[in-house]
Amino acid sequence: MPKPTRTQVVIIGAGPSGLLxxxxxxxxxxxxxxxxxxxxxxxxxxxxxxxxxQVSIDLLDEVGVGKRMHQEGLVHGGFDLLFKGERHRIDMNKLTGGKNVMVYGQTELTLDLMNARKALDLPTVYEAENVQVHEFDTAKPRVTYQQNGIAHSIECDFIAGCDGFHGVCRASVPKDKIREYEKAYPFGWLGVLSDTPPVHHELIYANSTRGFALCSQRSKTRSRYYLQVPLTDKVEQWSDEAFWEELRKRLDPEARAQLVTGPSIEKSIAPLRSFVTEPMRFGRMFLAGDAAHIVPPTGAKGLNLAATDVKYLSTAIIEYYQENSEAGIDHYSERCLRRIWRAERFSWWFTSLMHHFPENGEIGQKFQDAELDYLIHSESGSRTIAENYVGLPMDFGD
Incomplete structure (x- = not known):
């Protein structure tokens, strides 16, 4: 398809949020x-x-790309908290009036969205170099880029910055117009992907004196596991055998007995941070997803927050064109941030609860044990973690 010189909305970033x-x-x-x-x-x-x-599941259904997700995704009605060597199930479905989550890899979701756009012959430019945003504080924003050595310029009405933490959109905002909040954690997650059956049919979040561990999955035959490691660790230091041995030490006896190991097909270390940008609107340019906020992966809020950002933003832009109203775009940042900060709080709290902080000493571990004990024995405590885990409704607090 020929590349346009004008369009209504330029979306920067072809990850799941931009494609959605x-x-x-x-x-x-x-x-x-x-x-x-x-x-x-x-x-x-x-x-x-x-x-x-559920909000993300509904959005994928809304745009017509949910068929494979419903066929291959795994519905989870709960998850396990492991501490002091014992597992305790949080029954999300029961505690939230029937809500669940769906385990479906982000790679698969991205592929579904990518194929849908391709089938519609909608314009997407990959390997766009030197992307720059211009005049986004005016009524006539513009985006320039290069491809194969040829310069291109596109006029538009709006720019959607779905280009991630290191993208050009947030970096282009004058420093006196933006405020950033950040907390960096003193550890990372060493993740391994393997074609082995999951150790359990639901996720296991493990609090251990040796450090946090997570037993996750992508399908009934593909598993994803994580270990808390120092930021100074390098992937090369961790052989597959060393990873599996350390994981065993952080699990309960039943999980150790059921763990199936195998060669890793991907291995990486990801740092953990909490990060929020305020505001998320700058004239005719809007930030969404990782361009505006990062959450620790504990609780899996990143992709889901990005999905709700673009739902708020698309609704606002549709209202602008169909109703000649700027109310939605005027309130976009405020609406997103109220939901974002609640998710940031939950991710920070869950991270602080489940990870090992050596600097807190033995008393820190005792505090964690006591809070976990309260959560599993208090229905209101269990409901609080369940409600946050399945996701607060989009109209929460509006």
Whole structure:
């Protein structure tokens, strides 16, 4: 398809949030162009979270890409908390009046959205170099980029910055117009992906004196495991054998007996941080997803927050075109941030509860044990963690 020189909305970033944004706007008859600095294969190679809240599931159904998710995704009605050598199940379904989460890999979700856009022959430019945003504080924003050595310029009405933490959109905002809040954690997650059956049919979050561990999954035959490790560790230091041995030490006897090991097909270390940008709107440019906020992966909120961001933003832009109203875009940042800060709080709390902080000493472990004991023996405590885990409704606090 020829590349347009003008479109209604330029979406920067072809990850799941940018692609979902494109589908939501397409259904409303709004023209978009997506720019992505990486190749499509590179985007699909990124290993990310795989736990979807009901809100995200509904959005994928809304844009017509939920069929494979419902066929292959795994519905989870609860998860286990492991501490002091014993597992305790949080029954999310019962505690939240029937709500569940869906385990479906972000790579698969991205592929579904990518294929849907391709089938519609909607314009997406991969390997877009030197992407720059211009005049976004005016009524006539513009985006420039290069491809194969040729310069391109696109006029538009709006710019959606779905280009991640290191993207150009947030970096282009004048420093005196933006405020950033950040907390960096003194450890990372060493993750291993393996074609082995999961150790348990639901997720296990483990609090151990040796450090946090998570037993997750992507399908009935593919598992994802994580270990808390120092930020000074390197992937090369961890052989597969060393990983499996350390994981065993952080699990309960039943899980150790059921653990099936095998060669890793992906291994990486991810640092943990909490990060929020305020505001999320700058004239005709809007930030969404990782461009505006990062959460620790504990609780799997990152992708789900990105999905609700683009739902709020697409609704606001559709309202602008269909109703000639700017109310939605005027309130976009405020609406998103109220939900974001609640998710940031939960992710920070859950991270603080489940990880080992040596600097807190033995008393810190005792405090964690006591709080975990309270959570599993108090229905209100269990309901609080369940409600946050399945995801607060989009209209929460509005």
């Amino acid at each position: 944004m494109g589908q939501l706007l397409y259904k409303a008859g709004i023209d978009t162009l997506i720019l992505e600095r990486q190749t499509g294969d590179y985007v699909l190679s990124r290993i990310r979270a795989g736990v979807l809240e």
